[in-house]
Amino acid sequence: MSEVGAREAPLLDEEFLARCAKLVLFSRSITQGRLRGEKRSRRRGLSTEFADHKDYTPGDDLRHLDWNIFGRLEKLFIKLFEEEEERNVFLLLDASASMNEGEPDKWRHCRQIAAALGAIALSAGDRVHLRVFDEKMRPFFPALRGSRSILRLIDTLENLDPGKGTALGRSLRAHAASCPPGSIQILISDLMDPKGLEDALRQVPGSRGESWLVHLLAGDEVEPNLQGDLRLLDTETSEYVDVTLTRSVVEAYRRAVEEFRADLRNHCQRFRIQPLEVSTAIPFDQVILEWMRQKRWLT
Amino acid sequence: MDASEAVADMTIGAPQFWIWAALIPLLLLLWFLKIRRRPMTVGSTLLWQKALEDERVRSPFQRLVRNLLLLCQLLVLIFLIFALLRPESGSLADSSRLNVFLVDRSASMNSIEEDGRTRFEHAREVLNQKLDEIAGERGVLISFGASADALTPVTTDLSLLDRAADRLSVGVGQTGFVEALELGLSFVRQDEVIPAIPEGAEEAGTELLSNQADARIIVITDGAVPAWNGDAIEVPVIHEIVGEASSNVGITAFAARREFSEGGDLKVLLELRNTGDEALSGTLELIGDGELLEEAATRTLDGGERWLQSFSVRSGDLRNLEAHWKAQEGDALESDDRAWLSLKKSRPLRVLLVGEENLILKNALSVVDNLQSEWLPFDDIDPESLSRDYDVVIWNRQVPETLPRGVGHLVFDAVPSPYWTEVPAVVEQPPLVRWAADDPVLRFSSMSPLDGRILRTRPLPPGKGTRALVEVREGALISRFASEGVRGIVVSFDILESSWPLSPSFPLFFTATLRDLGRQSSGINSGVRSGDLVEARPGGETRELFHIDPSGVTRTRSLDRDGRLQWRASDQLGVHKFQSERSSGDEDSIPAGFYSLEVPVNLLSLAESRIEPRPGASLGSASATADGFSWGEARREYWPWLLVLGLLALLLEWIVYHRR
Missing domain, CATH: 2.60.40 (Immunoglobulin-like)
Incomplete structure (x- = not known):
């Protein structure tokens, strides 16, 4: 699978979707927290599985009394079953205007990654919540479940349009209020918010489940290919910066990108968020199939 | 002197070029007008703002670095302007000696010396030697002959002086030494440093120290230079005398005048001088248009002897005369052995004879050389066309009431008005009282044939605008008149009633009068x-x-x-x-x-013909010693370095431009 293709082309093709079906989102915190030792079944009809017994205490559901033991030992034991939980996977897409700039196309890249991760999650039986924000959180899309929702997810993503400004903190605060613990939150954004990162990242802490951050920058944002005397217009704020592209200024820009990323990593460390720095110069399938697997986001 | 002192003592040699500093704001204006930033939309300027802040923090001169091209261009401009200003440092104490070379290229420098080389070649050799001796000093080269010319500016560049010396050639003019010395002194005085007046010096009557520059004037000459009568010369003047030859005979005068004599109508006068001490022999030839006119005169001239020689020749159609002294041997200077005259053939004199026919006048007109004459009855003349068609009008016994302007009038036996309004009384055979021998028309003719030999005449009284040329007691026999553009000569008697036409003085008078009234020059250009x-x-x-x-x-x-x-x-x-x-x-x-x-x-100069070696010009109280000079550091000029820096800045600008 290659990213090469016209803007009008489908975000994902069938071959890539088939490869996605073999992958599962790997949640360290949930696995370690429950100590189950093996992967739980996602099959329908086998939603509970015996796990252990415990002494009966008043108030326990009598439907779960183990009458066989009571018959043999005349003691009341309650059967404990392992609950099969549906994981909530939240795809948080930054649809601000800045995501629509840069070469190669950042907005398409963002939607392709979201579509791929959503498809993987749906294939694995997770419940997928698509949440899109720009200046504020857009109305929530209904949660998707099951492989049959993959196309619906892709269709939804393909019809998304980027908005104008960015308000990461405010938007993610709206998300955090309705995000149950134990969820996997995947934030895909360039994080270009003049108000800073901290407030935004505070809303998606890894302590409440699993938080992944795909920090997406366009290829020419990482390695600017500009020259001459320019007036750079901010697509969101309409502010401008006059800049003469000398070698030292380009070097300073590179340093600014590095410092921004370093700052981001610090915040991610603080909020237990796993960051992944992605450039649109890298094909998105390589990001999904290689980088995310190396990072053990996918198995 | 260390660098800071040098900068402190730096002076501007050409402050007028400060005007070019106006280009700096112009360049800045053009630069800022030039920047038209290309707008470009980016996702966010967040990182760019951080980058620029970082750049500003890292480099306080970021703005200048960003405008490195502008900086380079400003540097180029500034260096060039400062180069034009000619900054220099150094004071009187460290200025190098100024050597003002005055090289004689006058005619006498053409003299051939015993070794077969000219005196000027010897002078150039001396000049080259002197130039080799002044390494590290400054020099200026002035040549003098008919005029004095500075061939170089004051320079430490000896190659410049060498090249100017190589280009120098000898002339045939006189020795303009005084002009050259004044020019040389102007260089010396421009070099003077005006000392600061100590406070209170004026009140205390303190005598200021001399501000005399460290300079000398070196005159390379054969010594045949005029004396200096100017101001006292404050710097030493050193004479380098070249040449030893002294034997020379030269033509010092060559003139001719038109004069009637048996030998011809042109009298040629020549003066030759032997300016040396030894006798020299040779022949003198007079050549007309390339052909020998007279038999060559051979003569031996003793030392210092002057020889005046005249020739009478018929000018005919001659255009040029050349006198050539051919020395047998020993004549060191050839330039004064030849001299030339040019004889311009005059336009024929146009003469109109008006009035009764007069055989005497007709015959007289027919013998005058280079003349065209016509005769018209008095009634047929057109006064308005006279000045256009004729140079002289001869009025015989009749004159118009108003004589036309622009033409000469010779009046015989008539009274022209308004100079004389009444007809004078008749006088018979009057004796002459006097005649004006100094007048051009009477210079070569005697009026004695008129003395008592005129049967009847009406002597003219003195009048306004008249001058009597030949007078008798009762008035003038011949008078000039001239006023308001009308001029002429009136003869107050009928020449047929005198024996004057039979005398040689009549044709001489007649010819001289026609030439005088017709304003016909001799045409001799000496x-x-x-x-x-x-x-x-x-x-x-x-x-x-x-x-x-x-x-x-x-x-x-x-x-x-x-x-x-x-x-x-x-x-x-x-x-x-x-x-x-x-x-x-x-x-x-x-x-x-x-x-x-x-x-x-022509040369025709006794001063140049005198080629014997002399000690040099008399300079009055001027010093002439070659000693007592101090050697010092050269005055430093910085413009070459500034020019180099300007070029380096230009190179840097080029590199920056292409690297961007």
Whole structure:
């Protein structure tokens, strides 16, 4: 699978979707927290599985009394079953205007990654919540479940349009209020918010489940290919910066990108968020199939 | 002197070039007008703002670095302006000695010395030696001949002086030593440093120290220079005398005048001098248009002897006369052995005889050379056309009431008004009282044949605008009159009633009068000296003249806006021709409006012919010692370094431009 293709082309093709079906989102915190030792079944009809017994205490559901033991030992034991939980996977897409700039196309890249991760999650039986924000959180899309929702997810993503400004903190605060613990939150954004990162990242802490951050920058944002005397217009704020592209200024820009990323990593460390720095110069399938697997986001 | 002191003592040699500093704000203005930033939309300027802040923090001169091109261009401009300003440092104490070389290139420097080389070649050799000796000092080269010229500026660049010395050539002019010394002194005095006046010095009557520059004047000459009568010279003047030859005979005067004699109508006068101590023999030839006119006169001139020689020749159609002294041996200077004159053939005099026929006058007119005459009865004349068609009108016994202007009048036996209003009484055989022998018309003729030999005359009384030329007691027999553009001579008797026509004085008077009234010049041009200014005004539509030099080379010379050609006589002796056509052709085919001027360039200078070695010019109280000079550091000029820095800045600008 290659990213090469016209803007009008489908975000994902069938071959890539088939490869996605073999992958599962790997949640360290949930696995370690429950100590189950093996992967739980996602099959329908086998939603509970015996796990252990415990002494009966008043108030326990009598439907779960183990009458066989009571018959043999005349003691009341309650059967404990392992609950099969549906994981909530939240795809948080930054649809601000800045995501629509840069070469190669950042907005398409963002939607392709979201579509791929959503498809993987749906294939694995997770419940997928698509949440899109720009200046504020857009109305929530209904949660998707099951492989049959993959196309619906892709269709939804393909019809998304980027908005104008960015308000990461405010938007993610709206998300955090309705995000149950134990969820996997995947934030895909360039994080270009003049108000800073901290407030935004505070809303998606890894302590409440699993938080992944795909920090997406366009290829020419990482390695600017500009020259001459320019007036750079901010697509969101309409502010401008006059800049003469000398070698030292380009070097300073590179340093600014590095410092921004370093700052981001610090915040991610603080909020237990796993960051992944992605450039649109890298094909998105390589990001999904290689980088995310190396990072053990996918198995 | 360390660098800071050098900067403190730095002076600006050409402060007028500060005006170019106005280009700096102009450059800045152009630069800022030039920047038109290309707008470009980016996702966010967040990182760019951080980058620029970082850049500003990292480099306080970021703005300047960002505008490195502007900085380079400013540097180029500033360095060039400062180079133009000619900054220099150094004071009196560390200025190097100024050597002012005055090199004689006058005619006497053409003298041939015993070794076969000219005196000038010896002078140039001395000059080259002296130039080799002044390494590290400053010098300026001035040549003097007919004029004094500074061949170089004051410079430490000896190669410049060497090249100027190599280009120097000897002339044939006189020795303009005084002019050259004044020029040299002006260089010395420009070099002076005005000392600061100590506070209170004026009150205390303190005598200021001399501000004399460390300089010397070196005169390389044969010593034949005029004395200096100017101000005292404050710097040493050193004479380097070259040449030892002294034997020379030169033509020091060559003149001619038109004069009637048995031998011819042209009297030629020559003066030769032996300016040496030894007797020299030779022959003197007079050559007309390339052909020997007279038998060569052979003569031995003793040392210091002067020889005056005259020739009477028939000028005929001669155009040029050349005198040539051919020494048998020992004559060191050839330039003064030849001299030239040019004889311009005058336009024929146009004379109208008006009145009764007069055989005497007709015959007299027929014998006058170079003259065209006509006769008209008194009633047939047109007064208005007279001045256009004739140079002289002869009125015989009748004159009009008003004499026309613009033409000369010779009146016989009539009374022209308004000079005389009444007809005087008749006097018979009056004795002469006197005649004006100084007047041009009577210079060569005696009036004694008129004394008591005029049967009847009406002597004219003195009148306004008249002058009596020949007087009797009762008045004037012959008078001049002139006023308000009318001029003439009146003879107050009928020449047929006198024996004057039979006397030789009549044709002499008659011819001289016609030439005087017709304003016909002798046409003899005795020439100019090298360096003299010659002016030619061909008139008409002529815009350029062809200059044919004595060697036959033709050059075209343009006239100035006033239709005038000013030519400074060159160092080429001989006859220079200026004419409106490239070739004059035959006399018969001379086109209308043809202009010709022949200018002989002669030496004719006793001072230059005297070539014996002399100690040099008398300079009055001026010092002439070569000692007592101090060696010091050269005055530093910084413009070459500034120019180099400007070029480096230009190179840097080029590199920056291409790297961006």
